[in-house]
Every structure is written in structure tokens, then in C-alpha cells.
Amino acid sequence: MDDGTGTARRGVAVAIALALGAAGAGFAVGLRPQFRPDAAVAPGAPSSPPADVMPATPYRALRDRRAGPARAVTSDLAVLRALLPAATDPVIRTPGDRARAVDARAAGRAYDGAPPVVPHPADERSSAACLACHGSGMRVADRTAPVMSHEPRSQCLQCHAGGVRTRPGTEEVTVANAFSGLASAGPGARAWEGAPPTIPHGTWMREDCASCHGVAGLEGLRTTHPARKICTQCHVPAATPLPFGGGA
């Protein structure tokens, strides 16, 4: 690597850092309140809140108050990103981890290859908040925000259905549907013991292997060698030719 490239790399790194900072700010700015208690206050409304309503705490106080269940949680994006394992950290995989990871993936989607539903409230109008965490991946306590498996697109909720209710006052629903989705393809085949396994699943919209197999991936699915970037150098997609011949 010559000096010019190095400088360029540093430049890119700085630019990315700045941009991520701005993304973080965008996240904060972009979040709209899901609840508008102020909108509910009407002239003549009762002045004392019902007993089951938690008294409001100023945001300033929240920052310093770390007593509740969220005490282990930081909202500093830089700190959170730093919590991800390094590419050089050893990875230990167990069959149990893998089974749990496969189950966790299956629980969040209708079939293998379906876009996962969003397991948390999401901003109804903007994708900026999605990108703040899923743009590069993040870990918060035992929850992982995987990096997007595909190139960034502008409308996250176009494909990812909100998986939890984002509105107040809505009921819990159960839907009787007998659909049984395609299961995870299982581990890729190896030509011999020690050979790199094939890629057993489709790769459309799953171009970034790091989404599941990288450092922010689920335990049990992570690669032992996250430092290597060109996955298909060694891992071959086990593919069926497009089943339908015609078309442009």
C-alpha cells in the first residue's frame, strides 16, 4: 500500500466516522414520539394522572439515572459499536449455539429467505433510525442489531413488516394460518472434512455475508475468520439454475 492510498483510506475512515456521527444525530432527530401525551391534555382534563401512569422524568435526569432495567444500556453509538468483537477475536461455535441461532432467525420471518420482521418499534416515516444501528451492526446487552445483508435502500419498512405494535391502544392478535415456510437450508455441504462448505441458501438480498456470519452475527453462525472479506473465493453458492428459462 503506498502513501496515497493510506491517506485516502484515512480520509475515507474520517468521512465514515463523520457520517456515522451525523447518522446518529439523524437517528436522534428522526425519532418521533410514538406517544404524544401533550396532545392528550385538554382544557378541563383531570389534573392528576391515573395511578398506573409513571410520572414523567426530565430527560436530563434520565441521563444520570441508571437504576432501572436499562442501567446496563448505553445509547452512545460509538461505545456500542466498540462492544462488537474484533475480527481477530477467537470464535467458538457449538451445535447448541447454532441450533439456537437458526431458531432465532426462523422466529423472525415467514420462511427462509423472507425479509425478517422488525422486532421492535420503528420510525413510521423515516429509515434514518434503522440505518443508525443496522448500517454497521451493533450489540446492546444481549440483543444484536445485525448489519444489513444488502445494499442500503431508502424504504426499510417496504419489505420489513413491523413485528410489534407501534401504536397505542391496539390489541394482541393471533392469526390462524396454516402456512409452513421453507426451513433453513442447514449447513452447507463439504466435499471432504475440512473443505470450505458451500453456501446452502439463496444470496439475493443477502450479499453481505457479514450480516449473519460477521462479528455482529448470532453466536453459532459466526465465521471463525471474519477478517477475510472475499467469502466466495472459497465458498461456492450451491445453486439451482434459474428454473424459468425465458424472459429478458
Add this chain to the structure above:
Amino acid sequence: MGSGVDRREFLRRMALTAAAAAASDALPLLAAEREAGPLPDVPGVRWDKAPCRFCGTGCHVQVGVKDGRVVAIAGDRQADVNRGLLCVKGYHVGLALYGEDRLTRPLLRRNGRMVPIGWDEAIDVVARRIHGAPDRFAFYGSGQWTIPEGYAANKLVKGGLSNNHIDPNARLCMASAVTGFLAVYGVDEPAGCYQDLDEADVVILWGNNPAEMHPVLFSRIVDRRSRGEQVTLIDIGTRRTRSTALAQHFLRFRPQTDLAIANGIAHLLLKNGTYDKEFVAAHCAFRAPSDPPALQGRAATFEEYARMLEPFTPAHVEEVSGVPAADIRMLADLFGRRDVRITSLWCMGMNQHTRGTAINALVHSVHLLSGHFGRPGDAPTSLTGQPSACGTVREAGTLAHALPGGGVVANPKHRKMAEEIWNVPEGRIKADPGFHSLKMWEEFCKPDGGIDTIWVQVTNPGQSLPNLRKLFRGKKGQAKKFLIVSDVYPTATTEAADLILPSAMWVEKNGMFGNSERRTQQWFKMVAPPGSARDDCWQTIAVAHRLLDLGHPGMKDKDGRFLFEVKDAAGRPVPAWDWAHYYDVNVDKALFEEYRRFSRMKHKDLAPYDEYVKTRGLRWPVVQQADGSWRETRFRFAEFDDPYVRKGAGIQFYHSVTEDDRAQVWFHPYDPPPESPDAEYPFWLCTGRVVEHWHTGTMTRRIPQLRKAMPEAYVEVNPDDAARLGIGNGQRVAIETRRGRIELPAWIEGRGSPPPGSLFVPFFDERLLINECTLDAHDPFSKQPDYKKCAARLARV
């Protein structure tokens, strides 16, 4: 335009840039693989193509089938419409087949209870109802009918029963787009195609929220920004939506005043001399409303046209519409420029409008006047909400006044052509149009009305008709009236049915759709329908054959053959009315090959069935080349692409109503809506859709992922109104209009935000029927009702 990037937009772009930079460093799959990456190779899974079941975008999906059941869906990368991408509904379309309450047996009402009966009896009941009074029978269909289904129903009613009482739910969604095209170009459907979305510099949304209603098309526009392209999005709307969030400009107008905005643009184009003089001189004529009113109006001179536009100064338009005069000037300046390409998009906002024909004509006129027409990216484009509103309704002509291929029953030449193709005696087809949708249901609900029996296929009028008490509920308790419903799930319509016929849906049958950009699409049956559910098309043919047995003379052609005779490869008739033999031949192909003969008349040429099998759809006119291949047309009326344009003409409107190859530039005045807020009912009520649910939700509400994301209907209330009325987020409120009242939860600053004095309610929820409240006032030409504005009041409950 430069000031359009605000702080939010800047932050959004920064976020995207950051993500792109991070991602581009680490996408390990090679570009070539991304282009043509494989589908998963799973033992026992077979993949095949189909268009999505839901909206009019016409995305193609790959359907994964294992052990006779759909197990997976993938976006189809070979499809030019969606290029591998889908939306939440599309990714879950396979689940729509497996709701546990699928209808699996015919059910007949006996002594107030629905009891299972066999198919033979069910078909006999339908045929005897029709045979008893053919003139008092109506067929109510859908833009979700496949093309062969709609064509068969149309032929049964017009060519067999001779009564013309067939109309589709599409009357409620795109009839005004049709009359708009007819008034301006003399022939229906958009001239452009989705490629316009890739090439436009400016996209204008006229009362349109494609981020939720046509998400794949909206992404096609806004994803261009991620690639560094500039595209200016202007949202002209009555409330803020997800689409507004990505628009540089939001022009909020008072309901109905879009007419004044369009006139304001035309006014400035003339005043500033920035209209396209060459284009207008070569390709346009002028038109104004006539007295008595007629769809084609009357010819006007340029001077008259200019005079009629005189009052629409920016100041006047601001006063009427609430849109600042500066924004009207911005729009006029954009249209006045020759160096930008402008695409206008609209859907229900302009169509569900008591002046729907007028506003459609005016938006086309602004594009024609300014020459923003006929180049890729310069297009006035209406979007459709149903997968085959274009293919089955507009092209196969399943409307009360229409014939296949763009013909009308009132035209003797068109009737003659249809009688020839159907080989029926002259005079078989009646010249009087049948009842349009609203009239049909009104006549059905009135005790002494002209319709006693309605057969509904593939739609849910018990939820989607406006003013339900008047147009649907009136049937209840009238022994003389009989409602037949073919459907896949229990709905608000089957609840009132006397006979329910369980239908096959989507990939449980062969089918063809036609999407918003003139693209005809085909798919094959992949899985069996549940229980004894059967194809709608078979149901129609079986009833026709039973009528033949009963001696109805209309079920025979001139030569005494059955109207729906289908032959096998050896030329022997196949008893397709017998379910056991229905799939012995491809009935879809037989019907399509017959229907296709109609398509040349209006230059909507369709290719042979087998060409559609090979492709992800073809856009008509599809014209055979010297080498025998078939070529689709992306840009109609434009010489560079449309083979029917005369060489050297540049642009040729070859179905011009003035028969001189000119399109009509219209003037229409602004008129106030039939009902506006007043002291008693102080709010505007607008209804619409959400991304998760498709129309009346009968399919999507049975898909867990979609139902959980959007469990029930709500009313969007402006925060100021909510504060004033003491309404909190999630609180149940009552909406009341002069026609009905419902209670539902309020959502404040949620997905969309209406301005003060406005409410928005989606109509997908069968338990919260907002159409109890809506108005049945409709456009005088298209007969399409206005679901977008009426007066309502709101209160806590």
C-alpha cells in the same frame, strides 16, 4: 429547486452515505453474482414465476412449491417491473392461501342457515336464478379477475344473456382515469411506462402516496438518490404521508382544489409564454365542457382556452387551494422548462373524486401544453390499485358500457365485431349500457329495483362500496333478492350471501393479469385449491352450460355450438364445464386466443398466449416482427418506439377524438365538492389504504406478519384538534357523518399526519367499516364515487 434540501434530508442522505460506504467495503459476493444470483437449491422445492396477487404494480415473484404447498417467495430478478424487489405484501403473498378459514364447500342459505351442498346443486341454483329472469341478473366482478375469467363473464352476460349488466369493483378505483384518457387521447391507458420513473428529473405526486400503495415503484424512484442521481419529488397532497417524508416539496391543498392548481399551472404557462408552442401547434387541440355535459365536451379555440384560464392567477389559486402562490409559480416554472423531464403520478386521489374525469384531463393537459410528453421521463401516468384493473377491466372490457379491446356497446361497429368473433347472431348484443356499479347495487337493494340476483366474483362490495347502508345493507330481509358470492374467505359480502361458492385463488389456478404499464402477464397453476374450491372461470362456464341444458337460447352460437366450446389439440371439443375435464386443456389459453382477436381494433395488440409463457409479461401493443418474433412497446404514440406512429410524425395520437392525430388540451373550471365541512360536521374525512393491507384486508389480515404489523383501523387526527377535543393517542373516538357512525382508536402524529380539520381512516378493517360513513356522490362521466372527502364530526366516546 436548490433550496429543496432541508436539514432532515441532509441527515437522511448522510445516513445513507455512511451505510453505503460501510457496505461497499464489505459486500463479499461478486457483482456478477448479485446480478444473476441463484435461488436456493433446496431438495424438493420447485420454483416458478407468477405476478404478485396484490396491487397494480405487477411485480413478478418466484413461487417455491414443495409437496404441493407454497413454502417460499422470492423477488424475481428477471422481471423488469421489480428487479428482484417486493414489498411486505409481496414477500408474504404465499401465506394468503393458508388462512385456516378458507371456504372449501359450496354453502346455500336454507331457513337462515348456511348449509353445505354439492357443486352440481350449486351450479344448478345459479343457473335457475339466472334463467328465471335473465334481465334482472347482474354480474359484479373485479380488477382481480384474471383476464380469461373476466372475458368469460363478459361474454356470458353480453354475448349470452344480452343484458349488459356486468360491472367491476374497478368502477370504484380507476373509472375516472379511463374517462380522462378517453377525453384527452380518445383511447385508454398510459402512454408511458415504468422506465419514466428511472429517467424523470422531477416526479410529481398528485394526491398520491406510492410509498405505501406502490412501494416498489416508489423505491424505484427514491433509490436513484442512493446511487447519486438527482430526482426532485413534489408531493401535492391533503395530508403528510410516508411519501412526503422523502419529498423536497410538500404542497398542501384543500380537498377538491387540485383542479385550481392544474389550471394555475396552465395559466402561468400561457402568461409567461413558456408553454411548448411547437408541440401544441403540431399535436394539440383545445376542449372545454359542453352543455349538456358530455365526456368529449366541445371544441374550443386557443383564445377561448386562454380566456377561460385568465381567472386562475397564482393569487387566486392560493386563495382557493391554500397552496402558496410561490409554489404554483415553482410548478409552472418547472413545466415551462424544456431541460427537465417531469413525470406525474396519481391513483385514488384524482380518481375517487366527483370531478375525477376533469382533474385527470387537466393533469394530462398540463403535460401536453408544456410538451412534457412522449420522451422517457416525461409522462402523465395513472397507477392502478388492482392487479388486473387494466388487463381485465379496461382491456377485456368488463364494464357495463364496454366490449373487449376498447369497444363500447353503443357503437354498432363494435357490436358487430364482437358478434362476429363470438359467432353469435346479429343483434345478440344490446346497445344500451347496463347498470354501472353504484346503480347496480342501488337497484338490487331497492325492493322494486331492476336487479334481483347479483353474482359477485373476486371482490368484497360489502366492505368496499361507499355508503354501505344504502348500497349494500338494503338487500337484507328481501326474500326476492338473491346474492351469489364466489370467494376464498368469509367476508362482509359472504355474510349477506344466499349462496357461497368456494374459489381457487392465485397459483391454485392458471391466470393472466394486466398491470398499470400495459403489461400482460401469465402464470400456471402450481398447487391444488383446498377442499372442493374451484376456479371462478370454471364456475362461469359451468353455469353457462347448465343454462344451455335449461334451454337458454343465448348459450348457443349461430351454428348451435356451446358459447364456451373449448377444443383439444386434435380439434375435438372438451367438456370443460365438467370439473373433471377442466384441466384437460388450457382453458385460459383458449379464451385468451379468442379474446386477442379484439385487441387490434384500438392498437392494443396482444401476442399469442405462448409468448407470455416465455416472458415476465409484455407491454402492448405487442407487434410481430419480420423475423416472426414479438416486440412490446414501451412508449405509445412516440415514433421512436411505437410502430403504429407514422414515420416522420414524431408524436402521433392515432386515436384522436378529433380524428386529426391531436390530443385534447382541456379546460375545466373548479367547482366545490358536493359536501364540505360545516358547523354540524366540521371535519374533512378522507379514506385510503396502508402498506400492510391490501384493500379490504380479506387476504392480508390472515397473514400473521402483516396483521401484527397493522392490527386494526384507526383515525389519524391532527394534534391540535386532538388537544382541543381532549383526545389522547389510542383513545377510542367516534366518527359520524350524515350516513353513518363508527368508533375506532385515534392515532396522533403516527404514520401520516392530516392538517387541522382533517381526518384519515384506512378501509381495510372489516370490523371498523368506514364505508358506513362515506359518500356515494360520484363523477358524472365515470360514475366513480368520491371516498376522499366528505363532512364528518369527531368526538370522544
